[in-house]
Amino acid sequence: MLTALIWIVALVFPKAGLNVGDVPLTVASVVVMVYGAFHFVYPGYPPRRRDESRRFTRVHLGLGWILILSLVANLGSLDTVDLTTWLLLVGSPLAFHAGLRTKNTKRVLVVVLGSTAVVGFYGLAQNLFGVSETAVPGLTHIYGEDLIRNNPIRTASGTLKSPSFYHNGNLAAAFLLSGLGFALFASRVDRRLRGLAVLARIVIMADRSFIGNRSWTRRRGHDRSRR
Numbered sequence: 444m445l446t447a448l449i450w451i452v453a454l455v456f457p458k459a460g461l462n463v464g465d466v467p468l469t470v471a472s473v474v475v476m477v478y479g480a481f482h483f484v485y486p487g488y489p490p491r492r493r494d495e496s497r498r499f500t501r502v503h504l505g506l507g508w509i510l511i512l513s514l515v516a517n518l519g520s521l522d523t524v525d526l527t528t529w530l531l532l533v534g535s536p537l538a539f540h541a542g543l544r545t546k547n548t549k550r551v552l553v554v555v556l557g558s559t560a561v562v563g564f565y566g567l568a569q570n571l572f573g574v575s576e577t578a579v580p581g582l583t584h585i586y587g588e589d590l591i592r593n594n595p596i597r598t599a600s601g602t603l604k605s606p607s608f609y610h611n612g613n614l615a616a617a618f619l620l621s622g623l624g625f626a627l628f629a630s631r632v633d634r635r636l637r638g639l640a641v642l643a644r645i646v647i648m649a650d651r652s653f654i655g656n657r658s659w660t661r662r663r664g665h666d667r668s669r670r
Contacts, residue, residue, distance in 0.1 A: 447554050449478055454558035454618070456608055461586040469585070507533055552629045552636055556643045559622025563646030566607035566615060574603050583608055619647050 452459070453471040460469035510533055568577045574596065580586045584594070591597070595611045596604050604612030622643055629640040 446478075447550055449474055450551075450554045451558060454555070455561050456582060458584045458608060458610065459582050461581060462588065467585045467588070549633050549636065552625060552632060553639065555622060555625045556629060556636065556639045559619060559626065559643045560639070560646050562607045562609075562615065562622075563619055563643070563650050566605045566619075566650050567646070569605040569607065574605060616650075619650060623647050 453475050457471050458467075458469060459471065460467060462468070565577070565583070575590060578584060578590050580590075584590050588594075591603070594606060596606045598604055605615070606612050607615040609615040609618065626640040626643040626647070629636040
C-alpha cells in the first residue's frame with residue numbers, strides 16, 4: 444500500500460513542493476529517492492528478480508562514475524541548481540530497485556490508470572476554467588513560482604498549453620499517451636479493470652479533443668491569467 448501511495452505522488456503530483464533558495468524541491472523527488480535507497484540497502488527481492496537487480500546495479504554504478512567525473516571536472520563552476528540536478532541524476536535510478544519488489548500487477552495497473560484519469564481530468568479543468576484559476580500552489584506546481592512565467596506553457600501564438608500537474612503540456616501529453624498503453628492492456632490482465640481502463644481512455648480522448656480546439660479554450664485561460 445505504501446508503494447502505491449508513493450507512485451501516486453510521483454505520477455499525479457510531480458511538481459508538488461516549494462523553492463528552497465533557487466532550488467525547486469519536490470515531494471516526489473525526495474520520497475522516491477529515499478524509498479529507492481531504502482530498498483537498495485534492504486532489497487528483499489523475489490528470487491527471480493535478483494539477477495535483474497545485479498545487472499541494473501552495474502549500469503547504475505557506471506552512470507554514477509561518469510557523473511562523479513563530470514562533477515569533479517566542473518566543480519568550480521557549478522551552482523546550487525546544478526548540484527541539485529546532479530543529485531537527482533544519481534539518485535533517481537534507485538527507484539528501479541523499489542520497483543523490483545512489486546508482486547501485484549493489478550495494483551500497478553490500478554495506480555497507473557487512476558493517475559492517468561486524475562491527470563486527464565485536471566487538464567480538462569484547466570481548459571475549461573483557466574490554468575491560473577485552477578492552480579493550487581505547492582500542490583499542482585511549485586510553491587513560490589509564477590506558474591505562467593516560470594513554466595514553458597505559452598505557445599508562439601500566445602495561448603496556453605495546459606500542463607495539468609506537469610512542467611509543460613508536452614510532458615502531460617507524454618504521460619497520458621503512456622497511460623493509454625496501460626489502458627489498452629489492462630483488461631487482458633484482469634477483466635475487473637475494464638471500467639477503470641475505459642474511464643482512462645475517455646479522459647485521454649477528451650483531452651485530445653480539447654487540444655484540437657485549443658484556439659479558444661487555451662486563449663480563454665490565457666486571457667484570464669493576465670487579468
